[in-house]
Amino acid sequence: MTMTHGASVEVTSPASSRKPALAKTLGWIGRRLVASVVVLFLVSVVVSIATQLLPSDPARIILGELATPQMLDAFRSAHGLNDPYIVRYGRWLASALTGDFGASLANGNPVAGQVFPALANSLILTVIAIIIAVPLSTLIGAAAATRARRASDQIFDYVMLALSALPEFVKGTLLVLVFATAVWRVLPAIAVIPPGASPLAYPRDIVLPIAVLVLSAVPYLSRLIRASLVEVLASEYVQMARLKGLSPSRILWRHALPNAVVPAIQGAALCMALMLGGAVVIEYLFRYPGIGALLTDAVRNRDLPMLQALIMVYAAVYMLVNLAAELLMLAVSPEMRAAGR
Amino acid sequence: MSEGILVSQPVPASGETRRLNPVVRLLGRTLTVRRGQIGLALLALAVVAAVAGPHLAPFGVDDFVGAPFQPPDGSSLFGTDNLGRDVFSRALAGGGGLLWMSAGATLIAMVFGTAIGLIAGQSRGRLDGLLMRAMDVILAFPERVLVLLCVAIAGAGGLLLMVSVGLVFMPAIARASRAVTLDVAHKEFVQYAEAIGMPRRQILMREILPNILTPLMVEAGFRLTWAMGLIAGINFLGFGVQPPTADWGMMINENRDGLLFQPWAVGLPIICIGFVIFGANLLADAVARAAARIEG
Numbered sequence: 001m002t003m004t005h006g007a008s009v010e011v012t013s014p015a016s017s018r019k020p021a022l023a024k025t026l027g028w029i030g031r032r033l034v035a036s037v038v039v040l041f042l043v044s045v046v047v048s049i050a051t052q053l054l055p056s057d058p059a060r061i062i063l064g065e066l067a068t069p070q071m072l073d074a075f076r077s078a079h080g081l082n083d084p085y086i087v088r089y090g091r092w093l094a095s096a097l098t099g100d101f102g103a104s105l106a107n108g109n110p111v112a113g114q115v116f117p118a119l120a121n122s123l124i125l126t127v128i129a130i131i132i133a134v135p136l137s138t139l140i141g142a143a144a145a146t147r148a149r150r151a152s153d154q155i156f157d158y159v160m161l162a163l164s165a166l167p168e169f170v171k172g173t174l175l176v177l178v179f180a181t182a183v184w185r186v187l188p189a190i191a192v193i194p195p196g197a198s199p200l201a202y203p204r205d206i207v208l209p210i211a212v213l214v215l216s217a218v219p220y221l222s223r224l225i226r227a228s229l230v231e232v233l234a235s236e237y238v239q240m241a242r243l244k245g246l247s248p249s250r251i252l253w254r255h256a257l258p259n260a261v262v263p264a265i266q267g268a269a270l271c272m273a274l275m276l277g278g279a280v281v282i283e284y285l286f287r288y289p290g291i292g293a294l295l296t297d298a299v300r301n302r303d304l305p306m307l308q309a310l311i312m313v314y315a316a317v318y319m320l321v322n323l324a325a326e327l328l329m330l331a332v333s334p335e336m337r338a339a340g341r
Numbered sequence: 342m343s344e345g346i347l348v349s350q351p352v353p354a355s356g357e358t359r360r361l362n363p364v365v366r367l368l369g370r371t372l373t374v375r376r377g378q379i380g381l382a383l384l385a386l387a388v389v390a391a392v393a394g395p396h397l398a399p400f401g402v403d404d405f406v407g408a409p410f411q412p413p414d415g416s417s418l419f420g421t422d423n424l425g426r427d428v429f430s431r432a433l434a435g436g437g438g439l440l441w442m443s444a445g446a447t448l449i450a451m452v453f454g455t456a457i458g459l460i461a462g463q464s465r466g467r468l469d470g471l472l473m474r475a476m477d478v479i480l481a482f483p484e485r486v487l488v489l490l491c492v493a494i495a496g497a498g499g500l501l502l503m504v505s506v507g508l509v510f511m512p513a514i515a516r517a518s519r520a521v522t523l524d525v526a527h528k529e530f531v532q533y534a535e536a537i538g539m540p541r542r543q544i545l546m547r548e549i550l551p552n553i554l555t556p557l558m559v560e561a562g563f564r565l566t567w568a569m570g571l572i573a574g575i576n577f578l579g580f581g582v583q584p585p586t587a588d589w590g591m592m593i594n595e596n597r598d599g600l601l602f603q604p605w606a607v608g609l610p611i612i613c614i615g616f617v618i619f620g621a622n623l624l625a626d627a628v629a630r631a632a633a634r635i636e637g
Contacts, residue, residue, distance in 0.1 A: 167618070
């Protein structure tokens with residue numbers, strides 16, 4: 001990841017690169033999508049092999065401790081659990097491709113019916129957090145960059161280092177300590193959102209989870225913006241604008257910032273990918289009904305079909321977000337295309 | 342001494358005549374930076390507390406010293422936890438595991454990641470493609486999700502957690518070391534070594550590795566910080582070390598129910614984790630700055 005955008009020069013001549021540029025980009029996207037599908041397939045193979053190693057017996061879990069060996073055998077042959085591994089994997093893949101991931105071992109309900117609403121809930125959290133974090137980071141980064149190397153910039157640096165170092169569950173517990181229990185009691189300590197309801201209908205319950213995500217994204221994004229803004233402010237065209245007598249605020253907002261935000265665009269998309277991982281702990285902490293909470297439950301219950309589906313969904317979403325990050329980068333600076341490979 | 346007569350060694354690209362061990366030089370520079378000093382001091386304090394703490398603690402980690410969730414009083418400095426154990430004694434004992442587990446995970450990631458990156462970068466060709474696709478599969482998930490998958494397969498436990506965090510961090514190191522290896526592999530001194538028929542293993546260890554150590558140390562610093570956060574988080578979820586072990590992450594989870602009456606049972610481990618990880622991050626940042634100064 002380089003921050004010296006803008007400094008690089010298009011090497012190819014404009015005449016030769018103009019026409020096939022779109023075709024090239026589409027070809028690149030196509031290749032990336034194919035590569036992603038291949039990796040997803042490999043992931044599904046690895047995960048299904050890995051889950052074979054799980055020391056859990058679905059028949060025993062579903063039928064309970066009192067089941068006789070005959071009952072277990074009957075269940076296994078009825079559900080094809082005695083078939084060779086390849087056959088079982090093929091069956092799983094075929095139904096997974098139609099969106100059917102089997103039934104949860106923990107509650108017997110279809111996995112897909114639980115995973116996708118939970119995924120939507122998690123995306124609500126992360127998208128709101130990004131919408132808040134990007135402008136906030138821009139403001140903070142700009143404030144720090146214009147004071148570069150002064151005491152307040154130093155303080156900014158230390159605060160951001162501390163915030164980025166603290167794990168999500170520590171930030172979350174601190175917020176609960178301050179806003180929900182020991183100091184003030186202005187917000188709920190856990191999100192009580194009934195199954196099937198939209199989290200957006202419970203704004204008070206999602207304030208703290210979103211705040212933790214924002215606090216995790218802001219250090220990363222604001223340092224990114226600060227670094228690139230410091231560079232832009234030292235560039236020749238900004239010097240020129242100064243010599244022309246433009247006001248400092250006009251230079252900052254109209255001339256410098258639009259260029260400095262470029263790396264933050266990709267940063268924001270990468271942040272969303274990071275948040276998907278961070279949300280696992282945050283959702284557990286606030287008992288928020290998202291995909292991360294499902295994952296912790298599935299690990300705790302060794303709920304095999306659920307685990308398999310969740311891992312695939314995580315991998316797919318993670319890849320899409322990373323792909324989107326690269327596409328955004330491509331969109332804002334075409335010369336990155338060569339460097340990005 | 343015989344070492345005085347140098348067999349003419351290829352000079353590295355930086356043009357230095359005397360080769361100082363790059364790791365020593367980097368760490369020396371790091372400690373001239375203020376934040377490097379603070380970071381190291383915080384980490385050293387944590388190590389001292391982890392080693393000496395259990396001997397200084399007024400009570401044992403498993404001793405019941407009062408009623409559950411008792412606020413601080415004369416007998417226990419920070420009150421008691423959810424089972425009536427002394428919070429201060431448990432906090433003193435609760436960091437050692439985190440420290441050695443994150444150090445171990447970072448070491449695993451660095452050793453295997455660097456080896457894979459070196460081999461891939463120097464061989465190029467089919468082996469390179471194979472190794473990097475394998476890394477892509479690991480990189481296809483958020484790190485925490487992959488660690489949880491390992492936990493689901495192999496069961497909860499501290500040692501396992503360390504190994505899985507190491508494995509999960511490995512691909513990023515492999516990618517980074519492959520990239521710098523590719524950079525270095527074009528340089529004259531490597532081509533020279535190839536030309537005089539030096540065995541590949543020797544080229545890797547003697548010519549390439551010393552020249553990529555600086556960027557690798559930067560990577561190691563940040564990985565150590567992230568390993569701490571990741572491991573503490575998994576312990577918080579209850580999938581790492583198991584009760585009745587004292588561990589900061591687990592203490593925070595165990596004592597959350599008592600936040601209203603005994604915030605210290607959660608607050609003290611939070612303060613401990615906060616300072617240790619902040620220290621690691623400061624140190625990592627200082628290493629990165631020192632490296633930038635050496636390279637630039």
